[in-house]
Amino acid sequence: MKYCAFLRGVNVKGTNMKMADVCKVFADAGMYDVSSVLASGNIIFSSDKTESELKSILEKAMSEHFSYEAFLFVKNQDDIENFWNSNPFQKNDDLHIYAFVCNKDFEKTLMAEFENASKAENEEAKIENGLFYWQVPKGNTLDSTFGKILGRKNLKDQFTSRNLNTFEKVIKKMT
Template sequence: MKYCAFLRGVNVKGTNMKMAEVCQVFKDAGMKDVISILASGNIVFSSDKSADELKIILEKAMSEYFSYEAFLFIKSHQETESFWKGIPFEKNEDLHIYSFVGMPGVENILMEEFEKATQAENEKAEIVNDIFYWQVPKGNTLDSTFGKILGKKSLKDQMTSRNVNTFEKVLKKME
């Protein structure tokens, strides 16, 4: 089965890794057809194991190889497609749209946090099919009140985010 691993915290805050090395760690852990998409930690691969088994195997392999506490989220082709198909906002050159990959129920935690935060003009959030989407004006992602909340340590093992355009690129490599 084809999967995508979405790694959390790659190439930010001092956790730097080359995607060729990450791919090699995946291959050494028994994954097949391994390729990376962008430098933000999106690894497409094949395996006969379940997503739950893969999460354990790959987090351990990544943690040992790179000497950091790895967090990753494994999604099947069908699950990855749902992130792309569910986008609730219209594309706009002045806005970024993010989707969040994470543990079951994290979308509700994110919505609670978003509703408590001060929003910029055109900043919105919506849950579609248990997936949290966030629209934010370009240039405000890290400076927004909600953007700062996303960096909380209590959320680091719960989710990771990607610009929705990343899902389109991942899907093309999964086909």
């Protein structure tokens, strides 16, 4: 089955790695047809193992190879297409739309945090088909109250996010 692993915290805040090296770690861990999409830690691969088995195997391999505490989220092709197809927001050149890949039911925690945060004009969040989406004006992602909440260390093993355009690129490369 085809999967994509979404790595958390890659090439930000001092955790720098080349995607070719990451792909080699995946291949050495038994994955095949391994390739990357962008430099933000989106690794497409094939395996006969389950998502939970893959998460454990790959986090261990990444942690050992790169000497850091790796967190990643593994989704199959249907799941990734669901991220793209469930987007509740209209495309707008002035806004970023992020989709969150997270642990089961964590979208509810994200929504509670969002609801308690101050918001910029046109900043919204919605849960659609059990998936959390965040729309934020371009240039405000890291400065927004919610953006700062997302950077908390105690949340790092719970989710990662990607601009919706990344999901489109992953789908194109998977098909």
